[in-house]
Amino acid sequence: MTIPLKYNARSLIVRPVTTLMTAGGIALVVVVFVIAMAMVAGLDAAIEDAGSPDNLVVLRRGATTETVSGFTIAQFEALQYLAAIRRTPTGEPYASPELPVQVLLDRTDGVRDNVILRGVRPIALLVHDKVHLVAGRMFKPGLGEVIVGQGLLHRYRHCALGAMLPAGRRTWKVVGIFAAGGGSFESEIWGDLFQVLRDTQRGDYYASVRIKLAPGADADALIRRIADDPRINLQAESEAAYYKDQTVTADRMRSLGTVAALIMAIGAVFAAMNTMYAAISARTTELATLRALGFTGGAVMLSMLAESLLLALAAGLLGIVLALPINGVSTTFANTVTFSTMAFSFRVTPAIIGQGLLFAALMGLLGGWLPAWHAMRMNVVDALRSL
């Protein structure tokens, strides 16, 4: 039979100082873990939100990001009238040629930062169906107008509607604010493709084309056609696949967060171990008495493990409660691949809460194992004498 859990719960309460100190250590680890994982989940979601299922990204062959891609306008012309690409009622293809460039912007805190200025045609708003204006209007080509992603609004100067925004070689007029469902486009500025192109002074080229499939069109056949047609000779993939490649950064964040939490966890495990050793040596007579009454060594070990687990789980809950306010907090993330920033919100998902508690439980079991084992192995006769 097992020793009742209330024995452990009350034993924890009667030594509040050591209990709280140990719980604090474990809680801190859980806080770090939850925040890191919430950040990864937020990044994942932001990246996922950016894509549409029926969109393709077309890049130069071998290119993995827009930054290293480039092709001629002739290639685009050959591509845009393919039958598998959706058309507007007036016959205009859903093919959005794009040229993202880096521009330096003044942040509200005074620092200057790289932001993407994306040259697009007005068709971009139709192709990117997650992007929509929340204020103002679409820019008119050739007039030096831009629309600004709402993720930049409070982070950078001169981004408000109607403001004059110096970016690149000219000062643009902000005529609209757009949202992109939390995706990375929300951290971009969109302006006229030809004006952006002229400002780069590198001749005529586009970096990418976004196309939307015609209803019922075969994506794989279109991808093959784009690759095999000698006039086009480009590489296409679904937006989902394209953004998945970009999540390498999020994966790296995930391992970084886990490693940081693990290193801290080692400390917390030793703290828990120390606490349990102290608790057990202070209760030698008590435990020996339980043994003398007929509880087995195994029951005593289980009881001490349960106590450590109880402490750790309570600490884990505390850590989650402390970390929870990060949920929904939005911030930007500097993407080291594209040298741009991306807005995202921390997401504390139920899975992360579960993992946090599991992590805490693991710390408790690891920290409690040795002390509990020693409690099991104690010599009852000697322990009863040590009054």
Place this chain on the structure above:
Amino acid sequence: MQRAAHSEGAALRLDTPTPPAVELDQVRRIYRRDEFAVHALDNVSLTIPPARFVAIMGPSGSGKTTLLNLIAGIDHPSSGRVAVGGEEISSKKDRELAAWRARHIGLVFQFYNLIPVLTARENVDLPLLLTTLNKRDRRAHVETALRAVGLGDRMDHYPRQLSGGQEQRVAIARAIVTDPTIVVADEPTGDLDATSAEEILNLLGELNRRFGKTIVMVTHDSRAEHHVDEIYRLDKGILTGVEPGRRRLA
């Protein structure tokens, strides 16, 4: 009725072959410390008939606690045989002994050894957790035991809210709640004032009389002589004599 069984002695025991409560046969307990060997008990043989209240007396270090631990199945003899209620326990493994203790032994300690974070009720309930009784039966047993030791009105008190004498009563309730074969008590009055000590001795005597519990008590307390049936005297690990207590005279 139990008293009658005793006074008629041998004749009755022939009719009903009740085994002795405790039987030690040439028991040795040697503690080895480095090169030294302490003979805590040396060749002790004794028989305690059932339903007796006996005292073990002797100077400090004479082996009283060692003897009690062997009877209670907490310790193993270095050699010799220990049987309790006719069952040989000296050959049992630790795990079996734990289960055996839970069923057959009630333990009372000098410093009560109550669990400080549990109430009187919960402390007394502990040994019952090792039985198959359900919650309601356990509750009934606990309350009966606590009333038997006169603590019907203190059941939900924590040990620190009780006097030493009351704590020892809780411990005695914990020792009898499973209706064990014998109760072993190591200096149960050693930490109590004279009045409380007398009360505890009276209580043990009453439990022995009313419920026929065999009680083996280690004590330094000379008052105990008036409460017990026999006194076993130990000196330097050797049983030097058994003499009648003065209980029957009273």
